[in-house]
Amino acid sequence: MAGHGTEHPHGADRLCEAGDRVYSRAVRRGRVPREDAEPVPCLLELALLHPDPDDMAWLVPAAPQEVMTRLLRGLYDEVSASQRRVGSAVAAFEWYAGLGGPRPQAAAAEGSAIRVLDGLSRIQAAMDEATEACTTEVLTVQPGGIRPEHELTEGLHRALALRGRGVRMRDLYTHVARHGQGLLNYLELMGGTVQARTLDEVIDRLILFDRTVAFIPANADRTLALELRHPALVEYLGTVFERLWRLAIPLTAPLPDTGIEGISHREQSIAALLAEGHQDAVIAERLGISVRTCRAHIARLSETLGAASRTQLGVRIAQVGLDGTPRHAELGSGPEPASLTLPAQESRNVR
Incomplete structure (x- = not known):
C-alpha cells in the first residue's frame, strides 16, 4: 500500500506528519476542502480521501475501520507468506541434513x-x-x-x-x-x-x-x-x-486500576488495540477471549465514552488517553493531573 509520490513515499500504516493532520481533521469534521489536501497527495493516492459526490470542492475521508481492514488484510498476507517460507526452509534444512550418510560428531550436533x-x-x-x-x-x-x-x-x-x-x-x-x-x-x-x-x-x-x-x-x-x-x-x-x-x-496480585472510572483493565487493553487498528477477531485472539466477549466489551467501552460509532470511539479513546499517547494538553501544571471529563458522561471523571 505504498504511495507513489516522491515526496510521500509511505503507506497508510505510517502517514507523514502533514497527512496525519489533514486526515485526522477530515475524520473529525466529516470532510475537508480540496485545497487542504493539495500539499499531501499521499492521502488521495492511498484512497484515504476521495471526492465528495455532492460537492467536488470537498474531500471526504475513508472510514478508519475500512483503512484498518485494508492494513490487516495486507499484514495477514505477508505473515502467511512468511510462515510458508519458514516451513519450506525448515523442511529443506532437514532434508539436506539427512543427506551424506555418517558425519563427524560436530556436524551431527549442528544438524539436530x-x-x-x-x-x-x-x-x-x-x-x-x-x-x-x-x-x-x-x-x-x-x-x-x-x-x-x-x-x-x-x-x-x-x-x-x-x-x-x-x-x-x-x-x-x-x-x-x-x-x-x-x-x-x-x-x-x-x-x-x-x-x-x-x-x-x-x-x-x-x-x-x-x-x-x-x-x-x-x-x-x-x-x-x-x-x-x-x-x-x-x-x-x-x-x-x-x-x-x-x-x-x-497471579496472586490484583490487576492495576485503569485510573478511569467505569473502564476495566480489559477494556483498556481492548481500547489500545483498537487504536492500533486491529479488528475484533484479532483483538480477541491476542487477549485470549472470544469475539463475542470482545464485542461486548467494545459496546460497554462505547457507552462509557459516549461514542455513537466506531469512528467516534477512536476519537474518544485518543481524547482520554486510552491509546497510550501522552496527553500533555490536558495535564495541569501542578503535580496532580487535571481532571478530564469523559465525553457525554458528565458524571464520570478521569484523573
Missing part, C-alpha cells in the same frame, strides 16, 4: 539443532524425553484464554515428575487465565514449585527446559512443532521470556 516434530504423538514423546532430562528449571508461555481442564491434566504428569526432582517452574499466561478454576487448582496442587504471572498479551506457546532445549509450535493447530537446541536460539528465547516476566503481574 532444529528438529521438526510432526504429529501429536511425536511431540509428546519429545516433551517427555526433555522432561526426564530436565534438572533445574522449566519456563513456559501459555497464550489464549482459560486453559481447558484436559490440557492441564495432560501436562500434569510431567509437572509432578519435575516437582519430585526439585525443578523450578515459571509460567506466563494472559490475564484472562486468572478466571479459570482449573488453573487455580493446578497451581494449588503444585504448591510453591510453580510461579505464575499474567500479561495482557503473551507470545505464542513456548516451553523451555534448562535453557538448553525449547519447543515452539510450527503451525496454527499445533500438530507440528519445532524442537530447538541451537544455543543462540535457546538463549534468545530465554531472554524474551525474562523480559516478559519482568513486565507481568503475579
Whole structure:
C-alpha cells in the first residue's frame, strides 16, 4: 500500500506528519476542502480521501475501520507468506541434513539443532524425553484464554515428575487465565514449585527446559512443532521470556486500576488495540477471549465514552488517553493531573 509520490513515499500504516493532520481533521469534521489536501497527495493516492459526490470542492475521508481492514488484510498476507517460507526452509534444512550418510560428531550436533516434530504423538514423546532430562528449571508461555481442564491434566504428569526432582517452574499466561478454576487448582496442587504471572498479551506457546532445549509450535493447530537446541536460539528465547516476566503481574496480585472510572483493565487493553487498528477477531485472539466477549466489551467501552460509532470511539479513546499517547494538553501544571471529563458522561471523571 505504498504511495507513489516522491515526496510521500509511505503507506497508510505510517502517514507523514502533514497527512496525519489533514486526515485526522477530515475524520473529525466529516470532510475537508480540496485545497487542504493539495500539499499531501499521499492521502488521495492511498484512497484515504476521495471526492465528495455532492460537492467536488470537498474531500471526504475513508472510514478508519475500512483503512484498518485494508492494513490487516495486507499484514495477514505477508505473515502467511512468511510462515510458508519458514516451513519450506525448515523442511529443506532437514532434508539436506539427512543427506551424506555418517558425519563427524560436530556436524551431527549442528544438524539436530532444529528438529521438526510432526504429529501429536511425536511431540509428546519429545516433551517427555526433555522432561526426564530436565534438572533445574522449566519456563513456559501459555497464550489464549482459560486453559481447558484436559490440557492441564495432560501436562500434569510431567509437572509432578519435575516437582519430585526439585525443578523450578515459571509460567506466563494472559490475564484472562486468572478466571479459570482449573488453573487455580493446578497451581494449588503444585504448591510453591510453580510461579505464575499474567500479561495482557503473551507470545505464542513456548516451553523451555534448562535453557538448553525449547519447543515452539510450527503451525496454527499445533500438530507440528519445532524442537530447538541451537544455543543462540535457546538463549534468545530465554531472554524474551525474562523480559516478559519482568513486565507481568503475579497471579496472586490484583490487576492495576485503569485510573478511569467505569473502564476495566480489559477494556483498556481492548481500547489500545483498537487504536492500533486491529479488528475484533484479532483483538480477541491476542487477549485470549472470544469475539463475542470482545464485542461486548467494545459496546460497554462505547457507552462509557459516549461514542455513537466506531469512528467516534477512536476519537474518544485518543481524547482520554486510552491509546497510550501522552496527553500533555490536558495535564495541569501542578503535580496532580487535571481532571478530564469523559465525553457525554458528565458524571464520570478521569484523573
